[in-house]
Amino acid sequence: MSTGVTEKTQTTIGGIRRKFAPWNDPAAVPLIRYENVSKRFGEFTAVDNLSLDIYEREFFALLGPSGCGKTTLMRMLAGFEDPTEGRITLAGQDLVGMPPYKRQTNMMFQSYALFPHMNVMDNIAFGLKQDGMEKGAIAARVEEMLKLVKLEKFAKRKPHQLSGGQRQRVALARSLAKRPKVLLLDEPLGALDKKLREETQFELMDIQMQLGMTFLIVTHDQEEAMTVADRIAVMDHGKLIQVAPPAVIYEHPNCRYVADFVGDVNILEAKVETVEPGNVALYTGIGGGAKLSIAQNVEAKPGDTAFVAIRPEKVRIDIDPPAWQEANCLRGEVWDIGYLGDLSIYHVELEGGVRIKAAKPNLTRMVERPITWEDKVWVSWTPDAGVVLTR
Amino acid sequence: MAAKAKGRWLVLAVPYLWLLVLFLVPFLIVFKISLSQDAIAQPPYEPVFDLAAGWEAFTDAFSQLNFDNYAYVLSWDNEFIEAYGSSLWIAGISTLLLLAVGYPIAYGMARAPKSIRPTLLMLVILPFWTSFLIRVYAWIGILSPEGLLNQLLIALGIINPDAPLQILATDTAVYIGIVYSYLPFMILPLYSALEKMDETLLEAAADLGCPPFAAFWKITWPLSLPGVFAGCLLCFIPAVGEFVIPDLLGGSDTMMIGKVLWTEFSVNRSWTVSAAVAVLLLLVLVIPIVFYQNVQAKEMEGR
Numbered sequence: 001m002s003t004g005v006t007e008k009t010q011t012t013i014g015g016i017r018r019k020f021a022p023w024n025d026p027a028a029v030p031l032i033r034y035e036n037v038s039k040r041f042g043e044f045t046a047v048d049n050l051s052l053d054i055y056e057r058e059f060f061a062l063l064g065p066s067g068c069g070k071t072t073l074m075r076m077l078a079g080f081e082d083p084t085e086g087r088i089t090l091a092g093q094d095l096v097g098m099p100p101y102k103r104q105t106n107m108m109f110q111s112y113a114l115f116p117h118m119n120v121m122d123n124i125a126f127g128l129k130q131d132g133m134e135k136g137a138i139a140a141r142v143e144e145m146l147k148l149v150k151l152e153k154f155a156k157r158k159p160h161q162l163s164g165g166q167r168q169r170v171a172l173a174r175s176l177a178k179r180p181k182v183l184l185l186d187e188p189l190g191a192l193d194k195k196l197r198e199e200t201q202f203e204l205m206d207i208q209m210q211l212g213m214t215f216l217i218v219t220h221d222q223e224e225a226m227t228v229a230d231r232i233a234v235m236d237h238g239k240l241i242q243v244a245p246p247a248v249i250y251e252h253p254n255c256r257y258v259a260d261f262v263g264d265v266n267i268l269e270a271k272v273e274t275v276e277p278g279n280v281a282l283y284t285g286i287g288g289g290a291k292l293s294i295a296q297n298v299e300a301k302p303g304d305t306a307f308v309a310i311r312p313e314k315v316r317i318d319i320d321p322p323a324w325q326e327a328n329c330l331r332g333e334v335w336d337i338g339y340l341g342d343l344s345i346y347h348v349e350l351e352g353g354v355r356i357k358a359a360k361p362n363l364t365r366m367v368e369r370p371i372t373w374e375d376k377v378w379v380s381w382t383p384d385a386g387v388v389l390t391r
Numbered sequence: 392m393a394a395k396a397k398g399r400w401l402v403l404a405v406p407y408l409w410l411l412v413l414f415l416v417p418f419l420i421v422f423k424i425s426l427s428q429d430a431i432a433q434p435p436y437e438p439v440f441d442l443a444a445g446w447e448a449f450t451d452a453f454s455q456l457n458f459d460n461y462a463y464v465l466s467w468d469n470e471f472i473e474a475y476g477s478s479l480w481i482a483g484i485s486t487l488l489l490l491a492v493g494y495p496i497a498y499g500m501a502r503a504p505k506s507i508r509p510t511l512l513m514l515v516i517l518p519f520w521t522s523f524l525i526r527v528y529a530w531i532g533i534l535s536p537e538g539l540l541n542q543l544l545i546a547l548g549i550i551n552p553d554a555p556l557q558i559l560a561t562d563t564a565v566y567i568g569i570v571y572s573y574l575p576f577m578i579l580p581l582y583s584a585l586e587k588m589d590e591t592l593l594e595a596a597a598d599l600g601c602p603p604f605a606a607f608w609k610i611t612w613p614l615s616l617p618g619v620f621a622g623c624l625l626c627f628i629p630a631v632g633e634f635v636i637p638d639l640l641g642g643s644d645t646m647m648i649g650k651v652l653w654t655e656f657s658v659n660r661s662w663t664v665s666a667a668v669a670v671l672l673l674l675v676l677v678i679p680i681v682f683y684q685n686v687q688a689k690e691m692e693g694r
Contacts, residue, residue, distance in 0.1 A: 080594055100597040113595035117613045126609075127599030178599065 020230060021245075022055040031056040031214055032077065032182060037086030039072050039238075046072040047083070048238035054182075059208050059215045061225035063262070064235035070218045073235075074184050077216065078107045091181060101130075106180035110187040112171035114159040120146070120170050121155045127178040145173040148207060165196050172204075176211065185217040189224060201227045222262045226250065234258050250311075255391045259309040266312065266356045267389075268292075272304045280388050282306060286330065286352030293327035295383040300390055307389045314385035315358035317346050317371060322380045329380040332356070334373055344369060348379050418673075425666035426456040436663050460667035471651065471668060475675065478648040481562065481637075482630035485569040489626050490619065492570060493577035497618075498611075500578070501585035512582070515575050523572065527639050530568055534559040534640070560642035568636040573629070577622040584618025585611070617686065624683040628676050648672055 022028035030053035039047040047069045054060045062070035075081045076088060079100030088095045095103060106127065114123050124145050128138045146152045149169035159167055168188065175183055188204070189197045205228050208215050219225050225232045226246040233243040234257075242249060242258045253259035256267055270282035270292055280300070282292040292308055300306055316322065322329055330350050338345035346358045358379055362369075371377060427436040438452035464471045500511045518526060533539045541555040550556060558564050588611065596606040634649030641647070648668065656665040 078598055080597075099602070100594070101600045101602050105598075107595075107598045109591055109595055111589065111591055113589065113591040115592060115595070115610060126596070126601070130600035130605075174599070 020057070022058070023053070023231065028055055030054060031058075031091055032216070033087075033089045034073070035087040035089070037073075037076065037083045037088060039069070039076060039081060040084045045238050047076070049086070050238065050240055052233065052240060052243065054214065054216065056214055057212055059205065059228055059230045060217070061229035061232045062216070062218045062235060063222060063225040063232050064220065065261070066220060068235040069238035070220075070235050071186060072238075074107075074186060074216060074218050077103075077182065078105050078184055079103045104181040105184055106175040106178055106182075107184040107186060108171050108175040108188050110190055112159075112167050112191075114167060114170055114174070116159055119156050119158050120151060120162070123159070123170055124174045124177050126174065131178065141177055145177050148176070148210075149173045164191055165200070168192060168200070172207075176207070176213075179211070180213070182214045182216055185215060187219055188217065190219075190221075197224070198227075204228055226262070232262075234261060236261075252387060253309065253389065256307055256309065256389050259387070259389060264312050264357065264359075266310050266315065268308045268310070268354065268356070270306055270308050272298075272300045272302050272306050274302060275300055279383070280306075281327070282308065282388070284308075284330075286350045286354045290330045291327045292386070293383045294386045294388045296388055298388045298390065300388075304390070308386050309389055310356075310381055310386040312345060312357040312359040313343075313361075314381050315356065316380045317348065317358040317360060318378045318380070319371065319375065321378050328383065328386070329378055330356070331376070331378055334371060334375045334377055337369075337373065346371065346377075348377060350379075421666045422670055423456070424662055425460055425670050426458065427663050428455075428459070429661050429663050434662070435660060460663050461671070463664060464667050464671060470646065471648075474646045474648045474651040475671070477646040478631050478633075479675070481565060481569070481645075481647060482627050482633070485566055485573070485630050486623050486627045488566060488570050489573055489577040490623060493574055493581055493622060494615075494619075496574075497578045497581035497585055500582050501588070508586075515578050515582075518575065524635065527568055527572065527635055530564070530571065530640060531559060534564050534567070559640065562641065562645055564640035564642075565637050565645055565647075568640045569626075569630050569633065572636065573626045576625040576629075580621035580625065581615065581618040584615045584621075588614050620683060620686045624679050628679060631676060632672055 032052075032054040034050055034052040036049055036051055037047055038045065038049050050069075050073070052073075062073060064070045072081060076083050077090070077095070079095065079098060079102075082096060090104065115126065118126070121142055124142045125138050128141055133141070142155075143152075146155055149172055151166060151169055151173065154162060154166060154170075159170065162170065168191070172188070185204075189200050192200060201224060204215070215228075217225070217228060226249075229246060231243060231245050232249050234241045234249060236257055242254045244252070249258060249262050253262065259265045259267065268284055268286070270284040273281045273283050273291075275281075275298060278295060278297060280294050280296060280298045282294070284290055284292055294308060298306070332348040332350040334346055335349040335355060336347040338347070341362070343359050343361055346360065347355055348358060349355050356379055423440075424436055427438060429435060430437040438455045440449060440452050442449065463469065496515075500508060500515075503511055531538070535541075536555040536557065536559070538559070540558070541550070544550045544556065545552045558567070592610050592614075593603075593606050596610050597603070601609060632649045633647060634653055637645045637647040637650050638653070641650075652665050652668045652672070655661055655668060
């Protein structure tokens with residue numbers, strides 16, 4: 001993951017690579033609008049006065065822990081739940097009160113929900129038959145969908161004769177067959193093993209590009225959201241905490257919750273000393289008492305408590321004090337080492353008791369690493385590596 | 392290993408022995424009686440196999456067996472064929488009525504909140520706590536001309552007190568009796584089929600543009616078919632041979648094979664003809680039983 005703010009997806013239109021970011025375009029009209037939507041189940045508030053715009057051709061991810069309201073938010077778009085308050089529109093059409101079978105959304109269910117008494121072909125054709133599509137057209141569309149998910153040879157099989165990965169593809173083909181305005185994916189890859197999941201993530205992105213459709217995915221897997229999505233909405237307790245492209249979510253989280261939920265992070269408490277445009281100086285008592293400097297605009301005043309969040313891969317670890325900088329150097333002792341093959345994660349206990357993680361790529365085939373348990377070390381980072389959070 | 396194999400053999404032997412002693416042997420005895428002739432004797436038929444009399448007597452007795460009773464039962468001059476037909480008809484109509492009544496009940500139970508399902512199940516089974524015979528007698532009290540139903544309708548002014556409904560001693564009363572008595576056997580297999588159905592399938596159908604009523608016929612109904620077959624056969628098979636209900640609730644013109652068999656056995660005292668009636672009844676029922684087993688085997692395959 002590189003530093004800086006970049007959009008992940010670039011689409012090729014008319015041979016010109018351009019950044020896909022309609023959310024930054026004030027003239028763009030959103031395809032899906034949630035306007036002050038709340039959903040309560042008895043005492044429990046699943047979605048709390050939430051507003052969100054999703055644009056056409058976007059691959060949008062709802063990310064959060066279980067019970068955060070992400071599934072409810074999606075089910076309200078499909079029509080399985082009606083909001084207690086607020087309005088949901090799809091392409092300008094008010095959806096509230098419209099039954100699911102009249103909506104131009106299709107969903108890929110977490111359990112796949114394939115009809116067990118129908119073969120693959122009939123499953124895919126089910127929605128098309130509902131629309132009263134003409135027979136030849138149905139056959140052609142089914143053929144096309146089977147090809148898209150590479151299941152041509154399995155058309156006559158029943159769901160129980162397929163593997164988990166194949167069933168997942170049938171479910172995808174079935175939900176795509178009607179060319180919905182929005183495809184809803186509810187934890188679509190949850191039941192697959194890791195390798196297959198990663199492959200399928202890229203396939204999903206390919207298919208989304210090919211068909212030029214809008215995808216809304218619900219997931220609790222932050223890696224999955226980061227991989228596939230143009231934008232991610234991080235949710236907690238029925239509210240949106242941050243809505244931004246993956247790189248922004250990762251590099252510029254707007255609060256400790258997001259920093260902690262997406263990826264691995266070290267969070268240090270510090271006192272603000274001076275605030276200048278483009279730079280904040282802070283002081284922390286730990287690590288032998290250290291000045292911290294972060295290249296960032298922050299709304300804070302001297303004396304405030306703030307939090308410095310720093311990703312492990314951006315933390316350097318050295319035996320000797322790094323001479324090249326004054327700030328962001330803390331002293332400690334190696335407390336534990338996690339060897340992952342590609343990376344080694346050093347857990348360093350700073351003076352003052354706080355532990356910080358530093359990830360170091362293993363660039364050479366060295367079995368004995370120079371830094372080992374109980375070594376006195378320095379951890380450091382550059383001013384543009386950390387981020388200051390005030391909440 | 393040997394001890395394990397022996398243990399398995401023992402476990403398997405028990406059900407086979409049970410079937411052999413309590414089903415196959417009695418059937419062979421009945422079948423043998425059906426091939427014998429009536430006689431004024433003890434037992435009231437001949438020949439009687441007596442192994443003590445020697446091999447010659449045995450083969451002699453064997454040669455006396457014939458199918459005359461079957462010819463008698465299957466002859467159009469007698470009322471047996473009519474009784475078979477009427478039994479199949481009454482059982483068939485009753486089964487359809489049972490399905491029509493039982494399906495909505497089972498559906499309602501399967502879609503009820505999980506916490507109250509055991510209670511509902513209990514309520515369905517509850518009638519079994521009272522003797523079957525007493526429950527059928529109770530229907531006489533309800534359906535008779537001066538019974539509860541007529542009293543209620545007269546009190547409500549719906550019917551004329553001088554012309555009470557004649558339900559008792561008609562085929563209608565038999566249908567009511569069968570539907571009432573067999574309802575749990577219809578509901579339970581339907582409930583078990585409907586209950587294990589994944590409700591997200593209906594959400595998926597709705598999501599793909601299928602309104603609820605169409606979704607019922609395209610998803611719920613086909614997936615409940617194993618339960619439908621099981622329920623129908625569980626009701627149809629015993630209903631064909633039903634004796635108590637037509638005897639107590641039906642009229643003198645209600646012809647059911649169970650009643651005919653009973654008359655043949657205890658009034659006409661013809662063991663041999665009643666045995667032939669019973670064997671033929673079994674043959675009639677073997678067809679749906681084989682059909683049922685096929686359906687079950689197919690369903691197991693689908694797992």
